[in-house]
Amino acid sequence: MRYSEDILNEVKENNDIVEVISQYVHLKRSGRNYFGICPFHNEKSPSFSVSPDKQIFHCFGCGVGGNVISFISKIEGIGFKEAIETLAERANISLPVNTSQEDSKLEELKSKVFKVNSFTADYYHKRLYDSKSKIGQEYVKKRKLTNDTLEAYNLGFSGNFDELYQVLRKEGFNDEEILESGLVNKNDNGKYIDRYRNRFMIPILDVRNRVIAFGGRVIDDSKPKYINSPENIVYSKGKHLFGLNVAKKGDTKKLLIVEGYMDAISLHQRGITNVVASLGTALTTNQGWLLRKNAEEVILGFDSDGAGQTAIIRAMEVMQNMGCDMRVLQMTGAKDPDEYIIK
Ligand SMILES: [Zn+2]
Missing domain, CATH: 3.40.1360.10 (Dna Topoisomerase Vi A Subunit; Chain: A, domain 2)
Incomplete structure (x- = not known):
């Protein structure tokens, strides 16, 4: 079984190359990079460099280089797949053990949830300028938020009842995809209801510019002041920085x-x-x-x-x-x- 691109990225993102290599090589920082004695050839002065920005290593002496996964593969003398598993374990990432068919189903759902999120962020943003969003616009005025700010963060305003649910269905998303996004809940009577109603909406994006979650703030004194997306297949708390x-x-x-x-x-x-x-x-x-x-x-x-x-x-x-x-x-x-x- 091959691991998906998403899994590879998750493993890399959660195993900083400097941190990992430091367990094998004594690294010293010099400017933006780190240097040490190459573990792959004999040398007296350090020509082995690690770049935290690019998350790669390179030896100017023997020419060896790569990312955190290939480093582990090389130094531990194990295959690429085993290296991924080693690093996943190190970062407490659970790798999929499903059959490849279920695997691709999960990947498909994931990509749909990203689409639901991205569509919703744009929908809420457009809705903020709508005549239906008077109270949202008043909040923007009160907070003195400029248009540039609203654009930069794609800020928006959510509607009432099951408005988003209906819009998402019309857009062609199915119930599984919509519920997984956490943007809509199903109540005990089997009715669908939007999680965010009449709230000022803040989409949360990852470094790859994908909408992974939302924050919703009330515009009056009601409680709770903030509601956030639950963790799901595209969002885990503590792994991202807003903005x-x-x-x-x-x-x-x-x-x-x-x-x-x-x-x-x-x-x-x-x-x-x-x-x-x-x-x-x-x-x-x-x-x-x-x-x-x-x-x-x-x-x-x-x-x-x-x-x-x-x-x-x-x-x-x-x-x-x-x-x-x-x-x-x-x-x-x-x-x-x-x-x-x-x-
Ligand atoms: Zn070397």
Whole structure:
């Protein structure tokens, strides 16, 4: 059985090459890359290099090179498939054990869910400008969100009852695909109802610009203030950073990480475009490596309350050994956070 492209990517994304190779080779950072003594030929001065940006290794002495999977395959003397399995185990990724027929069925469902998500993000975005979305537009005005911001993040507004469900059915998606997306629920009476009703909608994209989940904020004082997508075949919590796809359009040498997506969005609007959000959860190792891969310096912009301080300590623990400079932004102390971050 061959593993799918998605599985290969997941294995690679969750096994940072620097972290993996460091277990075999003593690596020293020099600029953007790491160097060490090549484990594949005899040498005295280090010509073996590892690039965290490209997630590849290369030896200038013997010419060997490749990605994290081929490194493991070479150094452990095992096949490509076994190397994938080794790395999957290391990152706690469960590999599919299904027959290949079921495999491709799952892949197909996955790609449909991505399509449902992407269609829905565009639908909500268009709907925000509709006369039906007066309350949504008032919220936009109140938050002083500009058109550029609405476009940059494809922000939107959701409808009532089963509006989205009906639209998705009309678009040709079936119930299995719609339910798997988590955008619609089926109640005890067998009725379909949209998860997000009358909410300001924030699509969450991965680094490959695919819509993986949504956040929905109320526009009044009702509870809960935020609803998020459940985990499903395209979304696992703690593996993504909100806004990284947008931030990557600009310079991300320094990356500011904040807690909530609305914080990230309003900072972006104020010109601080190198900003991502941790999506509420405490920073995970996956998110740490994602930051490391994309930035030389990470600035922690968590709230200065008790929970925020705990989040800062946790983030520092996670990032301690990743060879990444870190600063803590004192939100309360700084006179002008905008300037502080930009310079
Ligand atoms: Zn070599």
